[in-house]
Amino acid sequence: MTEFTDTGLVAFTWYEYRISSHNGYGAANSTPMVYRTGEDIPSGNFTARVEPVEATAVELSWTAPTSPNGVIQVACTALALLQVSVAEWLARLTAV
Numbered sequence: 821m822t823e824f825t826d827t828g829l830v831a832f833t834w835y836e837y838r839i840s841s842h843n844g845y846g847a848a849n850s851t852p853m854v855y856r857t858g859e860d861i862p863s864g865n866f867t868a869r870v871e872p873v874e875a876t877a878v879e880l881s882w883t884a885p886t887s888p889n890g891v892i893q894v895a896c897t898a899l900a901l902l903q904v905s906v907a908e909w910l911a912r913l914t915a916v
Contacts, residue, residue: 831860831889859890 829835835857839850864886871879880896 829857831857831887833857862889862892863887 826835826837833856835855837853837855841848862885866883866885868880868882871881873879884892
């Protein structure tokens with residue numbers, strides 16, 4: 821059996837392969853084989869921004885990554901940050 825390894829492929833991209841055999845009598849071609857590479861971690865530049873809307877609300881906005889490398893699913897996580905001094909925060913952290 822003869823093998824070929826294709827390297828340097830891009831994540832979540834379709835590729836088509838055809839194999840052709842030639843000899844003194846002519847050529848034989850395979851049917852096209854289509855393959856899509858798997859998803860990977862999004863990469864490239866993307867930005868996120870938070871803007872106050874009112875005293876109890878903010879608006880989050882973002883741009884998509886330049887290389888999604890798959891189907892993007894958006895998840896927002898809200899964290900309540902306590903207003904404490906650095907010294908108090910460090911004391912709480914070391915107490916755990």
